[in-house]
Amino acid sequence: MTWNIYQKPSFISDFIDLNKDIQKAVLNCLGDLEQDPITPRGNTIKPLQGFKNVYRYRLGDYRLIYAASKTAKAIQTLAIGPRGNIYEHFNYPGWDAPGAAAEFGPELANRKEFEIPADWIRPKSPEKERLPRKLTPRLLTKWRVDESYHGVLSRCLYAEDLVNLPEDEQVPDHVVMQVMDCLFATPVERIAGQPDYVLIDPQDLLRYAEGDLVGFLLRLDPQQEPLTRWALTGPTLVKGGPGSGKSTVALYRIRNLVEKHLQESGRLPKVLLTTYTNALINLSKSLLKQVLSDLLPAGERGRLPAEVRVSTIHKVAWQIVHERQPVRIAGDREMKEAMQAARFSLQPRALGEMAKLQTVNVLNRFRDDYLLEEFNWVIEGQNCRLEADYFAADRNGRGIAFPEAVRRAVWQLYQAFQLYLAENGLQTFGGLVQQALEVAQEGDEEAGWDYVIVDEAQDLPPAALSLAVELCRKPAGLFFTADANQSLYNRGFRWRNVHDKLQVAGRTRILRRNYRSTKQVALAAIQILEPLDYHDGEALEQLYVHSGPKPVIYAATGTQDQWLWIGQQIFQSARVLRLPASAAAVLVPSEKVGQPLARALREQGLSAKFMNSQQFDLDDPCVKVTTLHAAKGLEFPIVVVAHVEDGRLPSSIAAQDQEEVDAHLEEQRRLFFVGCTRAMRNLFVTYDRMIPSPFLARLDEQCWRQL
16 A cells, blocks of 8 residues: 655745756655655665654755654655755754654644744844845746746845835735745744645646646545545535635545546536635636546546536526626615615605604614615525515524514515616626526526535525525535634524525534634634624634744724834734735725725835725735725735724614614624634734723733733
């Protein structure tokens, strides 16, 4: 039985820095290690003293460092480099250092991966660190850096230059991070805590070095792997907290479904994968190409087959409806105009119109935003076609009880709202899904998909989930991933009430290992949810791969102090983590504070932009300043949640009903939790000490460092 090979990012960075002859020798070496990586063979393979399961393989003047697990029959490649400096690569005096450890496997939660020194929280003028190598065009070409970036990178002499490139020098984050990885040594503890990537074919390393491969697939852990094959005749639900690998499981499950279908029928199945955000579509497509590559005919490898589609459920709905009639979706401004017009249309026009007056008085108790959510998540979200449907709808989780009289008034408002949109040729996303659902229910089953995979299902209302069910030919082909704690609005529905074919009782599993955030970030974020009566406690019980510093809460003396402190933390965190400053995101309650904050960061010399949800561009090489809502579904190594202040987070509302106030506070608390869980390594929370948010009151020194 051959051993499985997994690779660390540190090894991949080393590999692309080698010349082609050494690269080919490494591939031969990996073929040898697949057979037996632990039996000493002369001076070729030796265990490294002071380590539990680390070995070195001799390739002339080069040394390949790897870890091996006998029980898992698995190899982790850690580093490759010249004999003279490979030990320095790990910042260790030698491989015989007492107490050193690079253990195989993800159980690293008790190890301190990285700490920001206390005196760096508000640093004085740090000395510039000169780059260890001159970034010449020849070297950058070897590292697969596009020629268009050679000029600006060649002018960088110090680490600070790479961390904070000028705003007009558009070098993408991933390019700067790649250069950083090739330039600087990575401590062995951090290498051990890096993710494992699957090496399906050793030739993939050459393809990656030559620029023909976008990236590598994450390795599944022993808890995730069974779920890719478990209950292949669904419907099936996998739950898990932030960063638990739900999306990775979904990708591998598609592979196993395709493999199973090919074995049984000899043809490719039709598979639909829906993801939460457009930003994840291209990444999912790229990774699926790798997942499926060895299952496809030789001439079709490297392409996503036509039978496999990756899309958002709203885009699927749009295409279904647009084939029959043109569709124009209402934007935020048009939705507000429709709401105002609907309210106006219900106003009494003459004395004695008591019914209208009562309706208006009922509706005046509720904000426009709350009622728009009611339309989206309850009326359209539960596919209410008639007033009676709305009377029967489950509003559990909405926070305010709606007796029949209130629902009747809201239904009248909704009808007027829809009439205004229709007269202007507009449609809501919720209405679009309803139309697509109606078409799918009347359609031909043979035109559907063999398998429908819904990632991040908690962000979809029941009607959208019902559409996913209807698009699948049989319930056996359904697979969902979800995390109820990240849902801002959709907290009340029960899976069994969504669709009679969606019965997941007894067919649900929970992922408990967090691969995104450090243990300290995750535990600190959990404290935010503790005051809530409703949260999914099972999904919060996690194991942690990464460890790091406690998140920091900074009480600023005024706005200018807050903005200055944020800029300093971004710069210092990026410098220590060996990342560009554009690896940071600043999350704010609203655009009103986001725009001036971005300007303040630019005045400090940081390239920063405010981006709303429509403008958001992950590839833009700048510090992303965006709203908490827009950051949902994303992740960043460095996150600052700014202006956590009373009136901003939670935002103030002009509500007369205490139930509505309570519902709003719960939603805002979850929003705070979602923002904090975007952080992978470093998390900072800032506020003006004169107006602290009530959400900060129960955050204690056990999980947070308070300044």
